[in-house]
Amino acid sequence: MSNLVVHGFTGSTYVRTVRLLLAEIGAEYTLHSVNIFNGESQSPEYLKKHPFGKIPTLEVDGELLYETGAITEYLDTVLADRQFSFAEPMRQARMRQIMGIIDSYLYAPAIGTIVIQSLIVPSQGGKPDEDKVHQAIAPATKALEAIESIATGDVYLLGDTISIADFYLIPIFVYLSQTPAFETITAQTPKLRTWWEKASQLPNVQKVCV
Ligand SMILES: N[C@@H](CCC(=O)N[C@@H](CS)C(=O)NCC(=O)O)C(=O)O
Numbered sequence: 001m002s003n004l005v006v007h008g009f010t011g012s013t014y015v016r017t018v019r020l021l022l023a024e025i026g027a028e029y030t031l032h033s034v035n036i037f038n039g040e041s042q043s044p045e046y047l048k049k050h051p052f053g054k055i056p057t058l059e060v061d062g063e064l065l066y067e068t069g070a071i072t073e074y075l076d077t078v079l080a081d082r083q084f085s086f087a088e089p090m091r092q093a094r095m096r097q098i099m100g101i102i103d104s105y106l107y108a109p110a111i112g113t114i115v116i117q118s119l120i121v122p123s124q125g126g127k128p129d130e131d132k133v134h135q136a137i138a139p140a141t142k143a144l145e146a147i148e149s150i151a152t153g154d155v156y157l158l159g160d161t162i163s164i165a166d167f168y169l170i171p172i173f174v175y176l177s178q179t180p181a182f183e184t185i186t187a188q189t190p191k192l193r194t195w196w197e198k199a200s201q202l203p204n205v206q207k208v209c210v
Helices: 013-025 044-049 068-080 089-123 130-150 164-176 190-199 203-208
Strands: 004-008 030-033 057-060 063-066
Touching: 004 013, 013 068, 013 164, 013 203, 057 068, 063 068, 068 089, 068 164, 089 130, 089 164, 130 190, 164 190
Parallel strands: 004 030
Antiparallel strands: 004 057, 057 063
């Protein structure tokens, strides 16, 4: 078994995606803290690991790998015999499509604006920028409705088995479901609401996403 180090911090949705997968696999790893709020992720030392200063970075026996999609597919292949992906090409493409929608269209409005403004800013004594939240609702809703149209309506996003697509969306829902905008954003996504009722109760979600 390789020596695995995840560089990141426990609150990050992308770090949680990787850690959810590792928890489901039952793999041992070390979590090395890199704080994104105190400039640590932009330090010269960390930028040698990840030139864009994002988390997570995975270290495998000293070799560095960044980008959550690359990390999760690597771990799934070498540690789980692709148990969290799909052999059927279209279903595998749907999984990658959901990951792409989250990266390109959901993360920025949902986490970068709605969650930061509704949860993080007030937790630090600030006042949320309601205009920013208001403007983020339409793109976040559109992204979730796109995922809804792909989701199969089974137990997990793409069937009866959990996949990397679920590990991408779960950490976002952990935060988004605590915001006042959640009801509006998910008003037209009944499959995702039902999915979330079950996904939020998974033991590893309770362990990793706290
Ligand atoms: N494309 C990257 C995105 C990672 C990402 O955006 N991580 C966030 C934390 S959830 C981050 O590092 N934010 C710090 C920043 O943007 O300075 C991936 O797939 O890993």
